Amino acid sequence: MPTDNVLSLRRKEDRRRAVAFSAFGFTALLALAFVGTPRLFDLLIVSLLFICMAFGLQLVVGYCQLFDLGYAGFVCLGAYSTGVLLTRFHWSYFAAAALSTLLALVAGIILGVPTLRLRGDYFAIVTFGFAELVVLLMRNWTTLTGGPFGLGGIPDPVLFGARLVRYPPFGYYLLMLSMFLGLLASIWYLRQTMLGAQMLAVGDDEKLCAINGIDIVAVKVSAFALSAGIGGLIGSFWAVYFKFLSYTDFTFTLSVQVIAIVILAGNQRLRYIILAGTIIAPASEALRTWLRASGLPEASRVIFFGVILIVLTLWRLHDFSSAIRRSLARPVPWSRKMRCSDVGAAQVVEMNGIASTEAISQRLSFNPVSRININSEVLLEIRGLNVSFGGTKAIKDLDLRVRAGEIIAVIGPNGCGKTSLLNAISGLVSSKGQMILKGRDITDEPAWLRARRGINRTLQTPRSFPGLDEMENMDLVSWSIAQAPTRSIIGRILSALRAMFVQLPLVGVGVPVLRDDQTQSLRIQMRRAFAKPRTLLLLDEPLAGLPEADQCEIIARIDHHRASGGAVVVVEHNLESILCVCDRVLQLDKGQIAFEGSKAEFSLL
Amino acid sequence: MNGIRLLLTEQFPRSSCAIFASKVMVHAAERLNIYGEDNDELHRAFRYIIGELRCDAETKLFDDRDISQFSPVQLTKLGFASGSARLRVFPSLTLDEHFMIRTRAIGKQGQRAKWVDWAKERFSVLREVPKTVAGNFSGGEQQILMIALTLIGLPKLVVIEEPWMGLAHVASLEFGRAIEELQRNGTSFVLISQGTVGEGMMRSPGAGGNAETVYLSEFRYSREARSLM
16 A cells, blocks of 8 residues: 555544544533533533633744733733623623623734734733733722722623523533633634644744744734633633632732643643643642632642642653653554665765765875774664654664774765664664663663763754853863863863864854854854764764865864774765765665665775 | 846945945846855855845845845745745644745745645655654755745745755755756746855755856855856
8 A cells, every 4th residue: 555545544544533532522521511510510611711711822822932921811801891891781791702802802912013022031021011910900990890899790691592590500511611612623723724834833933934924923913812812702701600700810820820731731732731721720629629728828829830830841741642652653654765775875976976985085185093993892782773753763673883983974865864863872862772882771861861971962953052152162061071070160271271272163261152153053063072082972964064174174073083982973965075084884774774884885886 | 148136236335244245146047156164154145135134235136126125024025935954944834834834925825736746746855754743854854845945936036045954965966956947937046055166066966057156255256157166
C-alpha cells in the first residue's frame, strides 16, 4: 500500500476516533443531566465555566504567546453589565448577554490597539492594571453596581418562555453545556481558518510574520478581542448563575486560576484544556471548602495556585500524554522515498566534483597534524539507538563507536536524521537504546549532565545569551563543564588568557552580545566548542555559509581537537572540505546507516 | 534589456545605513547575487531590501514606484517575496497551513492547491516531510519549505538570505532549476550569501553562473559573475 494512503487512513482513523470520543463525551454530559444531583450539577457547571474561560484565554496566551494577567477584568465587565441590565433595565437574558459580550469585545479592542505593541512583561503589567481598574470601577460606582455591598437580586433568565430555576440547576446546566459546545465548535473552527493559523504564526515568530505579509497587530487585536468577548459571555452566565455579584470575585486569583488551566494544558489542543479544567476547577472548589472548614482566609488559595503553576510548568499534561502515546505508538511506514539509496555516494561525490581528498587538501592548503590511532580507547558507544517524533522514526536501530582522536563525518540528504543523531547523543531529544561514554552508561542522563561529562555540542543556527557579555558567555560554559576550582576568579583570568592565544577571533570582556548578531554568536559558539580539550565534540554544519578562510580555520581547529585526545562527530553537507580532515564517513539514509567506512573507501564508491 | 525592477541608491555621505556604496539595480527576470565576508552586513542588506530597515537618504524604486517608506507587509502585496535562513518557518504550523498563510499573503488563496502541487513537484523533500507541524522537520527540510514558500505565486522579486544554508546537494540542484524556471516567467532574484564570488558559485549549482554580482566589503564592485572568477 502506498505510504501516503497509509498516512491518509491513519488520519481518517484519528478523526473517527476524535468524533467517537466527542460523541461519547457529549452523551455522557447530557446523560448526567438526568441522573445528576444538585451538587454534581454545581460542580459540572463550575468546571465548564472555567473551561470556557480557558478557551478564551487560550487564544491570547496559547496561540499568540502573550501573557495576559487581566482576563478576570473582561469576565467582571460581562458579569456586571448583565447584572445591571437585568436588574435595573429588565432586559431579557439573551439581549443582556449579547450586549455584555459586545461590550467586553469592544473593551478588548480599545485596550488591545495601544497595548498589543508591547511584549512580555510590559503587556502582562498592562493587562493586570486593566483588570484592577475594572474591579476598582465596580467597587466605587455604587449607584450602578452596588459598590462594596455587591449587586444582588439578579433574576433567573427566561429562555424560550421557560424560567430557569436555581435548585436543582438542571436548566442552568443545559445552558452552560450549550455554551461550552458552541465555544468548543467555534474555537475548533477558528483553528482551521486563516485567522487561527495566523494567531499561531504570530506566537511563533513575529519577524517571520512580517515578511510573510501578516499584519501582526491586527491579528493580536483580533485574538485579544475574541478572547475578551468570550470572557464577557461567560461573565453574563456568571451573573445569572450566582445571582449576586461582588467585585471580590473578580480579583487576580480568578485570572490565575484560568491561567493555571491554560498552562496545565500546555499547548493549543482543546482536549487538554478540557482535561485541565476538569482537574483545576473541582480542586479549587474543594480547596475553598477546606479553607472555610479550617478557618483559613480564602485569599490563601493564591498560594495554592502559585505552587500548582510552578509544578505545572515543569510537568504538563500534553508532555505526559505524549509520553504515553510514544510508548504505545505503532511503527509507521517510512514515507521518505528519495534518499541516499537513490542518489548514491558515488553520485554525490561526482556531483560535488570531488577528485580525491589529497587534491582537496592541496586546494585548501590543509595538512592534518595528526592521524587516528586505531587502538585508542572507545570514547562513545551507541547501541540500538532509536529516535521518534510523533509517529515518525528519525533514527532506527543505529549502532556507532567513536574512538578518542577520531573524526567522523555524518552525511546524507535533508531529513535523513543527521541532526537527530547529534541531538540524541547530546541528550536534547529523548531516545531509546544504550549510550556509553568513557565506560559510563549515560543513557538516562539529561543534556546538562552529559555536557559536564564531556559531550560538547554546537547548533546549526548559532545561539548565545544576549543578556551576558562575550566573556560571560564563555564563562558560562566553563562553569558548566569545569570543576569547582575553575569557577573562581583565577579561573576567569585563566580563561581570558587562554582566549588570547587561540586562533579564532577573541571574545571580549564587557563586549555586549547582540541578539541579532549572527557572526558574533557563531564566533562565541565556536570558541565554546573548542574551549575544552579531550571532549566529544558534536558539530552541526559548522562550515555552512562561511567563507573559505573561516572554513579552513575551523577544519584546522577540528584537527587540533583530535590531536588533544578528543573526538569529533561532524554533520556537514560540504563534503569537499570535511573529507580532507575526517577519518570515517557515516552516511545516513532514512535514519539508518547506509554506508560506514574510511574516507578512502568512500572516495572509491 | 528588460525594464528595471528594483533600483537602490544611497546618497553618500548623508545616508545612515551605508550598505551599498553605489547604485544597485535588478532588471526584470534578472538575478543579482550579493556576497560578502561580514554576515551581519549581509543581514543588514537583506533587511534594507525587504523594507525592515530604512535609511535617511535613499532612493528605492520598484517598477519605477518609490518604495522607500514601504513596510515588509506592503512590499509583499506589491510582489516582493522574501525569506531568510535565520527565520525559516513557523514551528506550530503544518506544511499545508504554511501554504495557506503564504497564498493568502500574496492574494492567491484560491490557488493554494495548485501552488502546493507546484512546490511539491519542484522539491522532492516536500513530498516526503512528516505530516506533522514544521517544528518536527529537520533543519534542511525547514529551509526547503522556506524557499518553496518564497517562490510560490510567481512573485515579481524574490529576496533570499543564505538560500543554500543546510541544503543537501539534491535540494540545491532543485532550487537552481526552480530559479531558472521562475526567471523564464519574469521573476527577478536577489540572493544574499556569505563568502566570495567563487565560493558562492561553487555552492550554488546552476544558479551562480550568469548572475550580476555585488560584493559587500571595503572593496565594492558590481559586475557579471563569471568575469569575477
